[in-house]
Amino acid sequence: MHMMKQTLLPYFKIALGTMIVCTVFPLLLNAQEEPKQSATPNPESLGIIREKSLELLRDIVPSSTSGRDLKNLESVGGSIYWGNLFDPREVVALVNLAPEKPEDDFEGDVVDYEQTWVRHLSFCAWQKDHWVFRQYLDNARNLEFHDRKDKPGHFVQASRKTGRYEGDCLSWYYDPKTMKLVQTNFEDWGPFYLIGNYLCTLRGFERRAVDETVWVYPYNNGRKGSLLAIYYSDIGSGELRNFSITFRDRKTGKYWTYSFSPKEAEQPYLHYDVDAVEGVWNEPDEKAKTRVHHNAEMEVSEKDDSTDQFCFERLTGLSRAVLDHEDGNSAQWKDTLPKLPPLKQIKLKVKGDQEIVRHLQK
Amino acid sequence: MKYLILPLLFALAANGAGVDSGKPLDQKHIKQAAMALMEDIVPHPPVSDEMTKISDKQSFALWGRIFGDAQIGALVSVKPDAGKPESDADLCLLLWQDGWKFAQWVGKVSPKNSTWQDSDRDWDIKRRVPSGAYYVIDSFDLNAISYREHFSWFCDPQTHSLRPTGWPKDALPSISGTTITFQRCEKSGYAPAVFAIDAFDGAPGKNIATYSNTYAEGHRACITISIPDSATGKRFTWRISQLPQKYEPHHDRFSLCYSLTDGKLEPFHEDATVDVQWEKGLYSSDAISFLIWRLTGIEKSAQQGHWDEDILRETKAGRVNLDVKKPLKTDVVGIPEAVKAFAWPPSS
Numbered sequence: 001m002h003m004m005k006q007t008l009l010p011y012f013k014i015a016l017g018t019m020i021v022c023t024v025f026p027l028l029l030n031a032q033e034e035p036k037q038s039a040t041p042n043p044e045s046l047g048i049i050r051e052k053s054l055e056l057l058r059d060i061v062p063s064s065t066s067g068r069d070l071k072n073l074e075s076v077g078g079s080i081y082w083g084n085l086f087d088p089r090e091v092v093a094l095v096n097l098a099p100e101k102p103e104d105d106f107e108g109d110v111v112d113y114e115q116t117w118v119r120h121l122s123f124c125a126w127q128k129d130h131w132v133f134r135q136y137l138d139n140a141r142n143l144e145f146h147d148r149k150d151k152p153g154h155f156v157q158a159s160r161k162t163g164r165y166e167g168d169c170l171s172w173y174y175d176p177k178t179m180k181l182v183q184t185n186f187e188d189w190g191p192f193y194l195i196g197n198y199l200c201t202l203r204g205f206e207r208r209a210v211d212e213t214v215w216v217y218p219y220n221n222g223r224k225g226s227l228l229a230i231y232y233s234d235i236g237s238g239e240l241r242n243f244s245i246t247f248r249d250r251k252t253g254k255y256w257t258y259s260f261s262p263k264e265a266e267q268p269y270l271h272y273d274v275d276a277v278e279g280v281w282n283e284p285d286e287k288a289k290t291r292v293h294h295n296a297e298m299e300v301s302e303k304d305d306s307t308d309q310f311c312f313e314r315l316t317g318l319s320r321a322v323l324d325h326e327d328g329n330s331a332q333w334k335d336t337l338p339k340l341p342p343l344k345q346i347k348l349k350v351k352g353d354q355e356i357v358r359h360l361q362k
Numbered sequence: 363m364k365y366l367i368l369p370l371l372f373a374l375a376a377n378g379a380g381v382d383s384g385k386p387l388d389q390k391h392i393k394q395a396a397m398a399l400m401e402d403i404v405p406h407p408p409v410s411d412e413m414t415k416i417s418d419k420q421s422f423a424l425w426g427r428i429f430g431d432a433q434i435g436a437l438v439s440v441k442p443d444a445g446k447p448e449s450d451a452d453l454c455l456l457l458w459q460d461g462w463k464f465a466q467w468v469g470k471v472s473p474k475n476s477t478w479q480d481s482d483r484d485w486d487i488k489r490r491v492p493s494g495a496y497y498v499i500d501s502f503d504l505n506a507i508s509y510r511e512h513f514s515w516f517c518d519p520q521t522h523s524l525r526p527t528g529w530p531k532d533a534l535p536s537i538s539g540t541t542i543t544f545q546r547c548e549k550s551g552y553a554p555a556v557f558a559i560d561a562f563d564g565a566p567g568k569n570i571a572t573y574s575n576t577y578a579e580g581h582r583a584c585i586t587i588s589i590p591d592s593a594t595g596k597r598f599t600w601r602i603s604q605l606p607q608k609y610e611p612h613h614d615r616f617s618l619c620y621s622l623t624d625g626k627l628e629p630f631h632e633d634a635t636v637d638v639q640w641e642k643g644l645y646s647s648d649a650i651s652f653l654i655w656r657l658t659g660i661e662k663s664a665q666q667g668h669w670d671e672d673i674l675r676e677t678k679a680g681r682v683n684l685d686v687k688k689p690l691k692t693d694v695v696g697i698p699e700a701v702k703a704f705a706w707p708p709s710s
Contacts (some may be wrong), residue, residue, distance in 0.1 A: 061403075070418065071418045072415075075414040
């Protein structure tokens with residue numbers, strides 16, 4: 001039995017590494033392909049939405065046009081978020097009408113499917129003594145507001161479910177010239193957060209119970225750059241065992257994805273199988289199984305809970321602070337990247353593929 | 363005895379604002395924060411029966427026709443210190459009189475969640491159907507007796523003020539039809555939950571039944587229900603213990619123990635068994651609700667401690683149906699009291 005284990009274990013670990021790679025790469029590919037399905041209503045429907053939105057706003061009469069912090073009102077007709085949200089001299093409101101039950105609604109699990117009902121979101125502004133309908137945004141809910149010191153300075157994030165495990169994340173920034181909200185198109189398929197000069201996207205609505213993934217891009221004054229890194233872990237299973245890191249080799253400019261799987265069944269995890277795949281991350285025709293796998297074994301000098309973060313910093317050259325979020329849905333927006341204390345230097349012994357040794361034993 | 367103090371509390375509460383310590387009224391920022399939250403709101407008729415929620419970083423409000431009449435009021439809870447989310451909030455009443463007027467400092471309540479989402483642990487306004495009387499119920503932790511001075515208030519349409527109900531502070535109240543259910547823990551911090559169901563006509567009256575449920579090995583339900591005899595006033599107790607399933611999906615079987623004593627219970631002795639037979643498979647909880655209903659006539663919403671308004675809303679949305687399910691028949695074997703109490707249909 002022991003012999004069998006010894007024989008099969010390497011194959012199992014390669015399979016696991018392949019599984020992780022196969023998970024991350026298709027996600028990357030999908031991430032670039034998913035266009036937003038904007039549900040822009042026809043002119044007649046738009047007229048009704050405008051009328052309903054202004055009707056919902058009837059009880060809100062701002063007593064002054066400045067010093068209005070964000071407030072939220074929820075009534076049977078829907079939700080309103082209002083205040084000096086973007087411009088300190090103008091009171092504006094985002095009006096999210098109550099969801100409309102579709103005629104062909106699924107009769108079974110009502111609670112779950114209510115989340116997929118259409119909720120029209122519009123942007124209105126207070127002018128002198130009345131509300132003006134400025135802009136229809138989309139079918140969206142779950143609004144969040146974020147402010148930045150750089151430009152653009154104000155963001156609105158929202159989302160919509162389109163199925164049990166499907167949905168879109170949406171976001172807009174405020175354009176002071178047009179006084180309208182403009183779609184950022186930053187989200188590939190999940191939510192994102194801005195931290196310093198980095199834009200980090202997270203997983204969306206798909207049914208994945210154990211995975212946590214962060215895609216890291218450079219960000220500069222409203223512009224999203226090319227992918228810098230991907231961090232993946234199975235922390236959602238309750239304990240971080242397997243993790244993978246995608247990064248760009250600074251010498252060659254090529255992307256690599258490294259998958260780490262501990263050899264030990266239980267903690268402490270001191271020995272890892274490292275499966276590395278070289279490849280251009282956005283080649284849509286490339287299948288992970290056709291890639292060349294490079295393998296190595298990594299030994300960690302002592303038990304350390306931050307092996308994944310240590311490897312992330314070493315391989316990507318980025319601070320682990322970019323991964324700073326509480327969970328997949330609770331991103332932390334920050335104007336500057338927090339300065340974290342340096343990680344304890346772990347001694348790594350790496351044997352195997354020379355490229356892996358080069359990357360890990362710097 | 364427990365409700366003898368009620369008239370006294372009501373008398374004390376008659377002046378509205380004087381029901382609690384006046385200290386928080388000295389704190390101008392509470393009043394200012396409450397007024398600030400509502401300052402942009404100008405109610406336009408018709409005002410819906412449903413309450414409207416408003417919140418900002420520090421305060422939360424429910425406003426609408428909170429007295430059931432034309433008077434519009436707002437109940438605003440203000441966190442005294444925005445930096446300390448755990449601290450109690452101050453509940454204030456504002457009345458709309460061509461502008462918002464600060465009317466009453468009501469008391470301390472659990473701080474309403476400042477995020478946009480609801481939380482079960484926060485205070486709420488509950489409406490009694492069909493009378494339209496409104497009550498404010500603070501959040502409740504079954505494992506801890508509330509340390510706050512008051513736990514629930516009646517929105518008095520005569521004085522347009524809030525007054526403490528004087529109901530027990532160790533139980534979560536809910537009004538369904540002509541009954542009020544007080545849900546509490548038998549012993550603080552311990553199961554089982556005890557449901558005391560009293561008659562209700564503006565105030566809690568005689569106890570109709572008190573029951574608790576626990577689970578035995580194999581997740582089998584065990585119910586203890588105590589009921590006063592209408593003639594003698596003495597209480598009798600039924601203990602209903604679910605029997606192991608026999609892989610018959612349309613049957614729920616229970617062992618019954620009947621006792622006239624209303625104190626320390628004797629060891630369980632089987633006086634009868636009842637086999638509840640369904641047309642199609644239902645959960646054993648449906649059988650338990652049916653048995654309690656046969657004994658007391660109490661509907662499921664009261665048995666489970668729900669407000670009628672919530673049930674109506676959930677039923678309308680198709681989320682829940684709290685009608686007591688009626689079985690095809692029951693087979694009762696044992697003492698005559700059991701046959702009389704649990705035979706179904708009644709004529710059989």
